[in-house]
Amino acid sequence: MRAxxxxxxxxxxxxxxxxxxxxxxxxxxxxxxxxxxxxxxxxAVYFQxxxxxxxxxxxxxxxxxxDTIALDESARPYVDKHSTGGVGDKVSLILAPLAAACxxxxxxxxxxxxxxxGGTLDKLDSIPGYRSVLxxxxxxxxxxEVGFAMTGQSEQIVPADRKLYALRDVTATVESIPLxxxxxLSKKFAEGADALVMDVKCGRGAFMKTPDDARAxxxxxxxxxxxxxxxxxxxxxxxxxxxxxxxxxxLEVEEACRLLSAPDKPSSLFDLPAFWDHRLRDLVEVTLHLxxxxxxxxxxxxxxxxxxxxxxxxxxxxxxxxxxxxxVTAQGGAVEKLEAGLGSxxxxxxxxxxxxxxxxxxxxxxxxxxxxxxxxxxxxxxAEDDVEPDVGIELFVKCGDEIAAGTPLCRLFATGEQAMxxxxxxxxxxxxxxxxxxxxxxxxWIIEELHELE
Amino acid sequence: MRAxxxxxxxxxxxxxxxxxxxxxxxxxxxxxxxxxxxxxxxxAVYFQxxxxxxxxxxxxxxxxxxDTIALDESARPYVDKHSTGGVGDKVSLILAPLAAACxxxxxxxxxxxxxxxGGTLDKLDSIPGYRSVLxxxxxxxxxxEVGFAMTGQSEQIVPADRKLYALRDVTATVESIPLxxxxxLSKKFAEGADALVMDVKCGRGAFMKTPDDARAxxxxxxxxxxxxxxxxxxxxxxxxxxxxxxxxxxLEVEEACRLLSAPDKPSSLFDLPAFWDHRLRDLVEVTLHLxxxxxxxxxxxxxxxxxxxxxxxxxxxxxxxxxxxxxVTAQGGAVEKLEAGLGSxxxxxxxxxxxxxxxxxxxxxxxxxxxxxxxxxxxxxxAEDDVEPDVGIELFVKCGDEIAAGTPLCRLFATGEQAMxxxxxxxxxxxxxxxxxxxxxxxxWIIEELHELE
Numbered sequence: 001m002r003a004x005x006x007x008x009x010x011x012x013x014x015x016x017x018x019x020x021x022x023x024x025x026x027x028x029x030x031x032x033x034x035x036x037x038x039x040x041x042x043x044a045v046y047f048q049x050x051x052x053x054x055x056x057x058x059x060x061x062x063x064x065x066x067d068t069i070a071l072d073e074s075a076r077p078y079v080d081k082h083s084t085g086g087v088g089d090k091v092s093l094i095l096a097p098l099a100a101a102c103x104x105x106x107x108x109x110x111x112x113x114x115x116x117x118g119g120t121l122d123k124l125d126s127i128p129g130y131r132s133v134l135x136x137x138x139x140x141x142x143x144x145e146v147g148f149a150m151t152g153q154s155e156q157i158v159p160a161d162r163k164l165y166a167l168r169d170v171t172a173t174v175e176s177i178p179l180x181x182x183x184x185l186s187k188k189f190a191e192g193a194d195a196l197v198m199d200v201k202c203g204r205g206a207f208m209k210t211p212d213d214a215r216a217x218x219x220x221x222x223x224x225x226x227x228x229x230x231x232x233x234x235x236x237x238x239x240x241x242x243x244x245x246x247x248x249x250x251l252e253v254e255e256a257c258r259l260l261s262a263p264d265k266p267s268s269l270f271d272l273p274a275f276w277d278h279r280l281r282d283l284v285e286v287t288l289h290l291x292x293x294x295x296x297x298x299x300x301x302x303x304x305x306x307x308x309x310x311x312x313x314x315x316x317x318x319x320x321x322x323x324x325x326x327x328v329t330a331q332g333g334a335v336e337k338l339e340a341g342l343g344s345x346x347x348x349x350x351x352x353x354x355x356x357x358x359x360x361x362x363x364x365x366x367x368x369x370x371x372x373x374x375x376x377x378x379x380x381x382x383a384e385d386d387v388e389p390d391v392g393i394e395l396f397v398k399c400g401d402e403i404a405a406g407t408p409l410c411r412l413f414a415t416g417e418q419a420m421x422x423x424x425x426x427x428x429x430x431x432x433x434x435x436x437x438x439x440x441x442x443x444x445w446i447i448e449e450l451h452e453l454e
Numbered sequence: 455m456r457a458x459x460x461x462x463x464x465x466x467x468x469x470x471x472x473x474x475x476x477x478x479x480x481x482x483x484x485x486x487x488x489x490x491x492x493x494x495x496x497x498a499v500y501f502q503x504x505x506x507x508x509x510x511x512x513x514x515x516x517x518x519x520x521d522t523i524a525l526d527e528s529a530r531p532y533v534d535k536h537s538t539g540g541v542g543d544k545v546s547l548i549l550a551p552l553a554a555a556c557x558x559x560x561x562x563x564x565x566x567x568x569x570x571x572g573g574t575l576d577k578l579d580s581i582p583g584y585r586s587v588l589x590x591x592x593x594x595x596x597x598x599e600v601g602f603a604m605t606g607q608s609e610q611i612v613p614a615d616r617k618l619y620a621l622r623d624v625t626a627t628v629e630s631i632p633l634x635x636x637x638x639l640s641k642k643f644a645e646g647a648d649a650l651v652m653d654v655k656c657g658r659g660a661f662m663k664t665p666d667d668a669r670a671x672x673x674x675x676x677x678x679x680x681x682x683x684x685x686x687x688x689x690x691x692x693x694x695x696x697x698x699x700x701x702x703x704x705l706e707v708e709e710a711c712r713l714l715s716a717p718d719k720p721s722s723l724f725d726l727p728a729f730w731d732h733r734l735r736d737l738v739e740v741t742l743h744l745x746x747x748x749x750x751x752x753x754x755x756x757x758x759x760x761x762x763x764x765x766x767x768x769x770x771x772x773x774x775x776x777x778x779x780x781x782v783t784a785q786g787g788a789v790e791k792l793e794a795g796l797g798s799x800x801x802x803x804x805x806x807x808x809x810x811x812x813x814x815x816x817x818x819x820x821x822x823x824x825x826x827x828x829x830x831x832x833x834x835x836x837a838e839d840d841v842e843p844d845v846g847i848e849l850f851v852k853c854g855d856e857i858a859a860g861t862p863l864c865r866l867f868a869t870g871e872q873a874m875x876x877x878x879x880x881x882x883x884x885x886x887x888x889x890x891x892x893x894x895x896x897x898x899w900i901i902e903e904l905h906e907l908e
Contacts, residue, residue, distance in 0.1 A: 003624070004623070004624045004625065004626050005626075007497075007625055007626040008626035011497070011500065011626050011627075034489070034490075034624075035488070035489070035490040036488075036489040036490045036492070036493040036621060036624070036625060037493070037624060037625055038490070039490035039491070039493050039494040039497075040493040040494065040496065040497045040625035040626060040627065042494065043461075043465070043493075043494045043497035043498055043501075044497055044626070046465065047497075047501045167490060169458070170457070170458045170488075170490070170491060171458065171461055171490060171491055171494035172458050172459075172461040172462035172465050172494060172498070173465075173494065
């Protein structure tokens with residue numbers, strides 16, 4: 001077997017065998033196949049794609065490159081959720097304790113902020129004392145005791161992904177659907193998940209800008225899951241405006257707590273979004289919908305509707321919040337300090353973006369808000385940068401809202417004036433206000449979903 | 455400027471600027487851009503192609519990577535011919551002295567055997583004493599004194615091509631038309647040619663198997679020439695059966711001498727092919743046709759027909775052969791020894807392939823004959839192998855010939871029995887004989903030609 005023949009085979013649109021992929025990935029990792037052949041293969045994959053079985057074989061080989069986490073076998077199945085990344089996306093912070101409160105076992109491995117999108121680990125780090133990186137033993141124990149645990153990816157899990165990603169990053173081959181698929185699934189399955197709910201975000205603030213692109217990734221995830229013998233449900237959700245009202249690190253933890261610790265019960269379990277502030281409507285819908293799929297994948301309910309009902313009940317009866325508090329304590333966090341900060345922990349320099357003219361909000365560009373977040377220190381310009389826990393943006397409006405001139409559109413929290421100047425200009429440019437009334441709020445934030453369940 | 459952005463630009467089908475290509479090639483040569491980025495770019499070029507101007511800018515940058523040969527300025531223009539490689543292709547050995555005899559100045563740099571195709575340098579090396587590698591000063595003097603000279607490519611000419619070709623070879627990016635174009639033209643123009651006649655071979659025994667592929671290369675060569683301000687005439691010629699009757703090294707020198715030193719004059723200059731053995735018909739047509747274009751590009755004649763007439767005249771009046779002998783002497787060869795070997799220098803082990811059944815020759819697979827040649831030692835399995843000067847194959851028939859059962863189709867000459875066994879089996883499989891009469895000899899071996907002359 002020769003690497004150049006494997007590259008030529010893919011270049012010509014052929015399907016690589018599991019043996020060929022094994023030869024390539026192992027050779028890359030042990031140094032016997034040089035990077036220039038791997039990068040030529042990556043570019044050929046960019047143009048020719050891969051089948052679900054090919055992507056499955058690649059994923060398997062990537063998993064085999066490192067350790068896998070040993071979870072308690074008797075508590076299977078384990079179900080995780082992963083998002084392709086959005087702005088204001090604090091879904092994991094709510095969904096993980098909620099799913100656990102419904103009986104799902106959730107071993108969740110998350111990442112840091114990447115580009116304009118936030119990172120769950122950075123958000124967790126804003127909780128006083130919280131240890132967001134656990135060793136495999138601590139992680140397995142926390143999943144077993146609390147029902148879910150959160151951790152960052154360790155160096156020992158899927159080292160092939162780290163190495164391949166670094167090469168993709170400098171060879172313009174990041175944006176390849178099968179390579180993205182293998183990168184996501186290898187990490188999720190190596191961490192011990194038996195099934196996965198994928199939140200494939202779609203829109204201005206997402207990696208996938210169009211439904212066609214998002215659907216292609218969703219299909220690749222589902223078919224690769226099938227090839228690996230694991231159920232993957234891929235839900236395409238809107239990411240044009242930021243999710244919820246808060247964009248930040250502690251600000252998003254606060255919003256998650258607010259949703260989890262609903263102060264009173266709604267009149268109807270089926271009218272949850274209306275119960276809260278309307279700005280949380282998208283966040284509530286997406287979180288409940290994804291959580292319900294986790295319940296189905298766990299076998300706790302067989303129908304999505306019934307699972308949705310269970311999730312709603314566990315959210316409003318406070319049991320999800322209890323699980324959340326238990327996790328914070330289990331991972332070393334100080335619940336009292338966390339709760340004492342809710343509503344008051346804010347970076348000192350504030351600024352409000354004021355609406356210049358009456359009308360309707362027709363767009364809040366999530367990408368621009370995300371970039372304003374980077375200016376403030378929510379995310380990173382470079383991998384080495386530190387993030388700021390208490391900076392961010394609170395949106396006062398959502399798409400479809402009617403608004404009077406002179407009303408604030410959002411408030412920014414910064415640690416210094418310089419960051420604020422850049423961020424507020426960027427945030428201002430994110431709002432599209434058109435004259436007249438009659439808003440364009442989506443009726444649902446779920447675009448489409450793909451799976452192979454009965 | 456960042457290499458990864460240049461790769462992404464090409465990946466997305468963009469046209470790279472001369473500055474971007476300069477940055478990439480210089481960075482590659484000075485080591486500041488790693489090979490894995492260059493190979494990703496090569497694969498992107500494979501899929502997205504390059505415009506004539508882009509290929510021109512790449513060619514210019516490749517030429518600038520090394521020395522160029524300083525020829526006598528007062529004797530311009532210099533015109534060269536290059537072939538994409540065929541089996542039995544001894545055209546250069548006849549065309550160079552013939553063009554020189556017509557007044558064309560020909561600085562010819564040739565290569566060694568590659569794959570199943572022969573190499574002019576290997577053929578020249580079979581002439582006793584001949585020095586096929588000259589230093590630039592010797593080369594310029596020989597062109598000036600004899601009218602043409604032959605040499606191999608020196609290490610100092612277009613080092614970027616050597617480095618890029620080695621990388622293309624191991625990353626499955628050899629078969630890219632703009633990369634082939636830049637590789638050919640950079641070498642030809644660095645060696646001092648002002649204009650070029652390209653023999654784009656097409657068929658079973660050629661690199662380009664179909665007229666569409668050959669035409670795409672021809673178009674790329676002509677448009678890139680235009681971008682560089684140099685005339686390129688691209689002639690697509692048939693390469694289904696071997697050219698002429700001989701396949702070997704000294705065997706092909708012998709055939710060239712035979713054609714150059716026609717023992718008697720033909721009845722009509724316009725009936726040259728019929729004058730010789732009919733097996734040389736294709737060789738005569740292709741050689742005269744290409745030589746005539748060199749005469750036109752030199753400005754000696756303005757019309758191809760008139761140039762063809764001149765070439766015919768110089769071939770049959772013996773002046774081309776006189777120039778050939780002068781070149782042999784100028785490059786250290788022993789003309790008497792060479793001529794003494796004609797018709798008798800043969801490797802000792804011989805074998806004839808016998809026609810099993812009466813019929814018509816409908817095909818002689820040039821690729822298989824070329825591979826049989828490699829078995830015998832005409833060419834190389836690996837770059838380090840030595841070639842054998844006196845081995846090879848003499849064809850007794852050509853396509854379209856009617857043949858009786860029991861008649862020999864070809865004779866092979868080998869240095870040992872083992873090579874003969876492999877080669878004769880391969881050669882046998884190359885012949886297609888169909889029952890009945892009524893041959894299918896092409897009426898012309900010129901398929902099509904492209905240029906931008908008036």
